[in-house]
Amino acid sequence: MARAVLAQETVFALRETIAKLEGKAVPSMAAARQDAYPAEERAHRLSLGVEALDEALEGGLPLEGITEIRSQGFRDAGASSGFALALSGLMQERGATGPAPFLWIADRMSAMEAGSPYPLGLRQFGLDIARFLVARPDRLEDALWLAEAALASGIFGTTILEIRGNPKAFGLTESRRLHLRAKAAGRPLLLLRHAGEEEASSALFRFLLEPFPARARLLPDGSMLGGSIGHSVFRLTLEKSRNPAPLSFLLEWNPHDRQFRDLSSAEQPLLREDRPAHSGRSLSKAGDRQDIAPLLGAVLAFDRAS
Amino acid sequence: MRLTAVDENAARIGLKCGQGLTEARAICPSLLVIEEDQAADRRFLEALADWCDRYTPLVALEGSDGLFLDITGSSHLFGGEQPLLDEMSARLLAMGLEAHAAISPSPGLSSALARFGGKPIVEAHEAEDVLAPLPLSALRIEASTIQALAKVGLKQIGDLLDAPRAPLVRRFGAVLLLRLDQALGRDEEAISPRLPVAPLSAERRLAEPIQAQDHILSLARQLADGLAPSLEARGAGGRLFELVLFRVDGQVFRLKAGASTPLRDKERIARLFAERLQAVHDDLDAGFGFEILRLNVLRHEPFDARQGDFEDNDRRQQSLAEFVDQVSARLGADCLQTYQLRESHIPERAVVPVAAIEHLMVRKPMQEAAPLHRTVERPLRLFTHPEPLEAYAAEVPDGPPVRFRWRRLNHKVSRAEGPERIATEWWLDAVEDEEGKPKKVDRTRDYFRLECETGERFWVYREGLYDQTPNPRWYMHGIFA
Numbered sequence: 103m104a105r106a107v108l109a110q111e112t113v114f115a116l117r118e119t120i121a122k123l124e125g126k127a128v129p130s131m132a133a134a135r136q137d138a139y140p141a142e143e144r145a146h147r148l149s150l151g152v153e154a155l156d157e158a159l160e161g162g163l164p165l166e167g168i169t170e171i172r173s174q175g176f177r178d179a180g181a182s183s184g185f186a187l188a189l190s191g192l193m194q195e196r197g198a199t200g201p202a203p204f205l206w207i208a209d210r211m212s213a214m215e216a217g218s219p220y221p222l223g224l225r226q227f228g229l230d231i232a233r234f235l236v237a238r239p240d241r242l243e244d245a246l247w248l249a250e251a252a253l254a255s256g257i258f259g260t261t262i263l264e265i266r267g268n269p270k271a272f273g274l275t276e277s278r279r280l281h282l283r284a285k286a287a288g289r290p291l292l293l294l295r296h297a298g299e300e301e302a303s304s305a306l307f308r309f310l311l312e313p314f315p316a317r318a319r320l321l322p323d324g325s326m327l328g329g330s331i332g333h334s335v336f337r338l339t340l341e342k343s344r345n346p347a348p349l350s351f352l353l354e355w356n357p358h359d360r361q362f363r364d365l366s367s368a369e370q371p372l373l374r375e376d377r378p379a380h381s382g383r384s385l386s387k388a389g390d391r392q393d394i395a396p397l398l399g400a401v402l403a404f405d406r407a408s
Numbered sequence: 409m410r411l412t413a414v415d416e417n418a419a420r421i422g423l424k425c426g427q428g429l430t431e432a433r434a435i436c437p438s439l440l441v442i443e444e445d446q447a448a449d450r451r452f453l454e455a456l457a458d459w460c461d462r463y464t465p466l467v468a469l470e471g472s473d474g475l476f477l478d479i480t481g482s483s484h485l486f487g488g489e490q491p492l493l494d495e496m497s498a499r500l501l502a503m504g505l506e507a508h509a510a511i512s513p514s515p516g517l518s519s520a521l522a523r524f525g526g527k528p529i530v531e532a533h534e535a536e537d538v539l540a541p542l543p544l545s546a547l548r549i550e551a552s553t554i555q556a557l558a559k560v561g562l563k564q565i566g567d568l569l570d571a572p573r574a575p576l577v578r579r580f581g582a583v584l585l586l587r588l589d590q591a592l593g594r595d596e597e598a599i600s601p602r603l604p605v606a607p608l609s610a611e612r613r614l615a616e617p618i619q620a621q622d623h624i625l626s627l628a629r630q631l632a633d634g635l636a637p638s639l640e641a642r643g644a645g646g647r648l649f650e651l652v653l654f655r656v657d658g659q660v661f662r663l664k665a666g667a668s669t670p671l672r673d674k675e676r677i678a679r680l681f682a683e684r685l686q687a688v689h690d691d692l693d694a695g696f697g698f699e700i701l702r703l704n705v706l707r708h709e710p711f712d713a714r715q716g717d718f719e720d721n722d723r724r725q726q727s728l729a730e731f732v733d734q735v736s737a738r739l740g741a742d743c744l745q746t747y748q749l750r751e752s753h754i755p756e757r758a759v760v761p762v763a764a765i766e767h768l769m770v771r772k773p774m775q776e777a778a779p780l781h782r783t784v785e786r787p788l789r790l791f792t793h794p795e796p797l798e799a800y801a802a803e804v805p806d807g808p809p810v811r812f813r814w815r816r817l818n819h820k821v822s823r824a825e826g827p828e829r830i831a832t833e834w835w836l837d838a839v840e841d842e843e844g845k846p847k848k849v850d851r852t853r854d855y856f857r858l859e860c861e862t863g864e865r866f867w868v869y870r871e872g873l874y875d876q877t878p879n880p881r882w883y884m885h886g887i888f889a
Contacts, residue, residue, distance in 0.1 A: 184889020217789035221747045236745045255731045313863035334889035
């Protein structure tokens with residue numbers, strides 16, 4: 103009898119240790135359960151606005167710690183960088199303290215293979231580039247030092263660390279160190295791994311990104327413009343999480359509204375049904391030539407009567 | 409082959425500069441000959457000039473084997489001119505160098521006295537007396553002039569002092585009397601120091617040399633503290649600092665560290681050098697220790713004292729500046745970059761990368777030009793150098809490619825948007841032919857946004873139009889998300 107109680111004690115102690123390692127509040131063993139996550143935990147999470155994905159992420163993307171974004175090859179670099187930047191844009195949008203500086207720690211080889219981040223493109227992608235910094239360290243050790251210093255300073259809203267493949271110098275120890283640093287500073291670190299294998303790391307979640315054909319551009323009346331390329335679409339696979347099986351999503355990033363839309367579930371209505379009777383301008387403004395003469399007077403958009 | 413320099417032992421057995429090597433070998437068969445390396449001699453002289461920085465910041469090179477030191481106002485730090493000369497000679501002798509030195513009111517006279525002997529310290533009124541017995545070559549004039557003067561019986565400087573000036577100038581040129589006047593201090597001669605003089609500097613001489621990094625840093629902090637009043641008096645803060653370390657054996661190390669905002673705070677200055685020392689850790693050989701530390705402010709800018717507000721904006725700004733300084737001190741100023749936008753249609757010209765330390769914290773940020781074309785899409789990642797690709801079956805005259813091959817992979821285009829035509833900036837890129845007339849080169853780009861069947865989105869362009877260029881080439885310039 104006594105032995106059984108002792109064994110139970112040990113199990114509880116071990117569970118507490120595990121909970122501690124995972125960074126959860128120790129007394130609340132309930133936190134270990136999937137169904138309920140405490141409110142203070144939810145405060146450090148960034149909801150992606152897609153219900154199924156938020157559910158799988160236990161409330162959203164952690165705002166402290168490492169999140170890994172992986173691509174299988176350099177030909178998918180556009181999708182993986184795009185998703186990392188979209189997350190940064192979302193963090194800037196939801197950030198409480200206004201536009202925080204934003205740091206990209208580049209890898210030289212990746213810049214040669216897939217190009218350097220282009221600020222004008224970043225701005226069109228929905229990011230605020232007023233305080234955009236790019237670091238170009240020569241060695242991986244310098245890149246890791248930079249990431250640690252950036253997290254420790256606590257001033258960057260988002261830090262993106264770009265890594266190519268699975269280098270030996272960035273193993274479990276190093277990622278654990280960065281993770282703890284990020285946790286202490288309460289800042290997120292997005293680890294962007296190009297052409298990398300799955301590898302054990304301290305990241306809470308790991309996504310695999312693949313490109314996916316975009317939908318066509320949306321016309322004001324809700325129809326599609328044939329042959330055009332609309333907002334970016336990613337195929338997202340949640341490889342590492344608490345879910346037993348990897349989950350796959352199709353996400354579309356809308357840079358103007360700075361929000362994701364889930365395309366994998368049943369087709370959602372493109373426009374709200376209760377939209378105004380007047381849809382605004384019938385033609386979009388010309389980018390490369392003079393605009394047509396504006397109409398006299400103003401058209402008011404009343405809500406639909408019924 | 410001839411001898412260009414001989415040491416004491418060689419001089420004793422009768423060897424001279426300019427002697428043929430065979431002749432010298434005949435005199436002394438066991439002669440050890442080393443080929444002359446002028447660049448190495450120069451480096452050695454410059455290292456010695458660095459070492460002389462301990463006496464005065466104004467050090468200039470003279471010829472291939474001399475140094476001018478302007479000790480105006482610094483000799484009293486060493487207890488006067490004679491003690492200064494003694495200390496310097498003793499130190500140079502201890503380093504294994506035989507040096508001749510002289511102190512006089514003019515560079516020309518010092519040079520003559522040091523090279524041809526005489527009183528080591530000469531006052532202005534004695535100049536004529538000590539110069540008179542010296543040979544003419546002490547005046548640093550050309551050998552041909554010396555020969556010509558010797559032919560008419562003028563061999564010593566004293567011979568020139570009393571001679572009428574006009575015939576001398578007519579016959580031997582103006583340089584002769586210019587040199588004479590310069591040596592006598594009647595005409596001015598400027599020496600050109602090797603390094604600019606720092607506007608502010610503080611130094612510490614140590615009785616016991618130090619080696620440990622912590623000691624260097626704590627001394628740097630004290631020096632920075634000593635500089636603060638002078639910076640405050642000028643209403644300035646330092647942007648570029650230099651820590652000069654004099655090693656016991658004469659080696660001098662200079663560490664530079666920049667700051668993105670004007671600095672006065674000793675802790676932040678010391679932190680800059682802490683990062684810098686970490687970075688140069690292996691190159692900085694402390695040897696038997698450093699005996700003099702000097703902190704120079706090489707560049708300073710007006711310091712705007714700001715009152716902190718209750719919100720944390722100011723502190724956040726401050727810590728961003730600190731981060732930029734920290735990274736730049738450790739990994740170099742080019743490592744951390746930010747961007748400026750320019751008004752240009754050419755994508756790679758619309759964005760100019762600049763070092764963050766220079767441009768992040770400028771007091772009045774330069775008005776950034778709004779880039780043109782806000783409505784057309786730009787890629788997330790841009791290649792620094794556009795990569796050529798093989799396009800198959802592109803629509804003529806201005807259609808996108810149907811298939812293309814890039815990096816040994818075939819891509820099949822499913823959708824395309826474009827073209828966006830960007831013409832050359834002729835005011836920058838005009839090419840001139842041999843006659844200087846503008847040459848017509850067609851570099852117009854037609855940009856297309858392509859989506860492949862697998863979902864990748866690319867930004868490609870065709871350089872040149874079909875009706876003007878026989879075989880326009882295609883390039884990959886960026887990738888979209």
